[in-house]
Amino acid sequence: MDxxxxxxxxALRDRVLQVARERVExxxxxxxxxxxxxxxxxxxxxxxxxxxxxxxxxxxxxxxxLLDTACAxxxxxxxxxxxxxxxxxxxxxxxxxxxxxxxxxxxxxxxVLPRLGSGEWIGANAITEEGAGSDVFAxxxxxxxxxxxxxxxxxxxxxTNAPIADVFVVFAKTDPSRGFLGIxxxxxxxxxxxxxxxxxxxxxGLSSIPASGIDLRNCRVPAGHRIGDEGQGGxxxxxxxxxxxxxxxxxxxxxxxxxLAQAIEHVRTRRQFGQRLSKKQSVAHRIADMKLRLExxxxxxxxxxxxxxxxxxxxxxxxxxxxxxxxxxVASSMDVIQLFGSKGYLQPGGIERALRDAxxxxxxxxxxxxxxxxxxxxxxx
Numbered sequence: 001m002d003x004x005x006x007x008x009x010x011a012l013r014d015r016v017l018q019v020a021r022e023r024v025e026x027x028x029x030x031x032x033x034x035x036x037x038x039x040x041x042x043x044x045x046x047x048x049x050x051x052x053x054x055x056x057x058x059x060x061x062x063x064x065x066l067l068d069t070a071c072a073x074x075x076x077x078x079x080x081x082x083x084x085x086x087x088x089x090x091x092x093x094x095x096x097x098x099x100x101x102x103x104x105x106x107x108x109x110x111x112v113l114p115r116l117g118s119g120e121w122i123g124a125n126a127i128t129e130e131g132a133g134s135d136v137f138a139x140x141x142x143x144x145x146x147x148x149x150x151x152x153x154x155x156x157x158x159x160t161n162a163p164i165a166d167v168f169v170v171f172a173k174t175d176p177s178r179g180f181l182g183i184x185x186x187x188x189x190x191x192x193x194x195x196x197x198x199x200x201x202x203x204x205g206l207s208s209i210p211a212s213g214i215d216l217r218n219c220r221v222p223a224g225h226r227i228g229d230e231g232q233g234g235x236x237x238x239x240x241x242x243x244x245x246x247x248x249x250x251x252x253x254x255x256x257x258x259x260l261a262q263a264i265e266h267v268r269t270r271r272q273f274g275q276r277l278s279k280k281q282s283v284a285h286r287i288a289d290m291k292l293r294l295e296x297x298x299x300x301x302x303x304x305x306x307x308x309x310x311x312x313x314x315x316x317x318x319x320x321x322x323x324x325x326x327x328x329x330v331a332s333s334m335d336v337i338q339l340f341g342s343k344g345y346l347q348p349g350g351i352e353r354a355l356r357d358a359x360x361x362x363x364x365x366x367x368x369x370x371x372x373x374x375x376x377x378x379x380x381x
Contacts, residue, residue, distance in 0.1 A: 009068055016072045019048045020079025028082040033353060034207040036200075037085050039122065039164055042092075046119015050076065050089055054243075055097050060114030065309040066243055069093065070250035070301060077254030081350070083357040084208035086251035087364075091160040092116065094244040096123025096169045099236050100187060103228035112167055112187060124165035126156035126188075126214055127237065134370050136171075137234070141216065143172035143184055150174075150186060150226065152194070152219040163200055163210040166190045170216070171233050183233035187225045194219030205356030238315070244365045245318035246304035249325035252361055253301065256294045256329055259336045259354050263287060266340055277339070286335050293328035300324040316378035319371040326361035327368060333358040 005013070027041055045051055053069040055061020064072070077086040097116050100109060115121035132138040141154025152172050159168070168188045175182035188195055198213035228236050264287060267277040277283045304321035307313035333354035337344035344351035362368045 005071075009071060012064070012068055013071050013075045016048075016050065016075040017079045019050075020076045023048065024076070024082075024085070025080040028080055028085065028208070033082050033084075033350065036163075036210045037082070037088070037208045041085065042088070042122055042164070043119040045085075045089060046117070051092060051119045052097075052113075052117025054093055054101075055113050055117045056101055059101060059109050059117070061097075061101075061117040065305075066247045067302065067305040067309050070247035070305045073247070074250040074254040074257075074298075077251045078257050079254075081255070081258060082208050083251055083255050084206040086254070087206055087248070087360070088161055088209045090244070090248040090251060091125060092123040094248060095125030095160075095240055096167065098243050099125075099169050099185060099227055099240050102239060103185070103232065103236050104187065105224060107224060108187060108227070116167070121166035122161055122164055123167055123169070124159050124161040125169045125240070126159045126162075127171040128156060128158045129154070130157050134367055136237070137180060137183065139171065139173065139183070141170070141172040142176070143174050143186065143221075145174070145223070145230075146220070148223050149220045150184075150223060152186065152188070152216040152221055155213060155215050157213040158201070158211060159214055160209055160211050162197055162212040162214055168195075168214065169227065170214075171237060172216075174230050174233075178231065180234040181231045183237070184230050185227040185233040185236045186221050187227055188216075188219065188221050189225075192219055192221060204359060205353070206360050207356075241365065242308055242313055242315070242318050245322040245371075246301060246308050246313060248365060249297075249322060249329075249361060250301050250305075252325055252329040252358065253294060253298045255354065255357070256290070256297065256332050259332065259351075260287070260290050260294060262351070263290065263336045263339050283339065286339060290332045290335050293332050297325040297328040314378065315374050319366075319374040319378075322365060323368050323371045323375070326358075329358040329361050330355070 049062050052061035053064050053072055057063030077083055100112055116123050127136055129139050143150045143152045170186045170188045173182050174184040194217050196215040201211045267283050270277045300321045304317045307317050340351050343349050
């Protein structure tokens with residue numbers, strides 16, 4: 001097994017890391033990490049190819065597979081401390097662009113994907129509802145055919161990027177009697193009559209992401225904006241989750257590496273009781289554990305992404321990667337707060353933000369409990 005990155009992969013990582021440090025990070029610092037990023041920031045990322053990483057080159061994107069895309073996202077959050085921005089870009093790519101690229105008609109792809117890849121448009125995904133979170137197929141949103149249109153009704157919650165999004169991948173039931181096979185997916189543009197964007201959500205972490213619910217009230221969507229066949233929504237969602245659970249969480253290994261470097265610098269320079277903190281065995285072991293979690297997490301998502309690119313990945317592979325990285329991110333963020341002590345607990349230092357952001361990792365894209373259910377099921381339990 002060869003673990004060496006290709007020259008092209010190294011070049012992509014180095015380029016994204018440089019862009020993150022020199023172009024993106026200064027903008028994030030100026031606005032403040034807990035303030036919402038702007039469309040201009042997303043366009044800046046689009047100008048440097050970050051919003052089209054895994055969009056096919058024929059559709060105006062970078063044409064990268066999931067492994068390369070995740071590698072680039074890790075470099076983004078290593079170079080820029082705004083995990084929320086990285087999360088928003090991953091949602092734009094994996095939950096909106098990828099379903100359209102893989103299942104959309106040629107006409108729909110030509111209309112939507114070049115705009116998403118350039119940053120002219122921002123993408124979002126709307127599947128979660130107040131009564132259908134982990135149990136997404138309990139959704140009540142409906143879509144009925146009416147000539148050359150579908151009429152969508154329902155309410156979606158927790159839609160990342162919603163307040164600034166231009167196109168939404170929306171899931172709704174076209175035939176409630178068929179369960180998994182009765183769900184369809186649609187690309188709904190922001191100016192579609194009957195689509196209403198709800199008020200922004202105040203969140204514990206990932207504070208820079210604007211997010212809200214959306215309402216669909218007699219929302220008429222052209223039939224050509226259906227993604228895939230009618231009733232194929234469950235398959236489309238499952239494929240999207242493979243991409244997301246395998247690749248999204250690379251943003252947290254980028255942040256974990258950044259926080260590890262901060263912690264090492266702190267314990268090397270901070271002196272207590274006449275010696276550096278790094279000379280305390282309990283401190284050194286905590287740093288060692290952070291390094292172990294970082295490397296094992298990285299290997300986990302790299303393996304899962306490699307398998308997705310080869311179309312051999314299963315729900316088990318993605319679930320294991322998701323749990324491994326998300327829970328490691330929480331543990332390591334708690335470690336870095338402990339190492340910084342009271343300074344880590346205070347908001348002005350920015351250390352505590354790592355924990356607030358990491359908590360989302362164990363919930364987004366399916367909770368850790370859900371992932372363990374998947375793992376157990378795949379093991380025949």
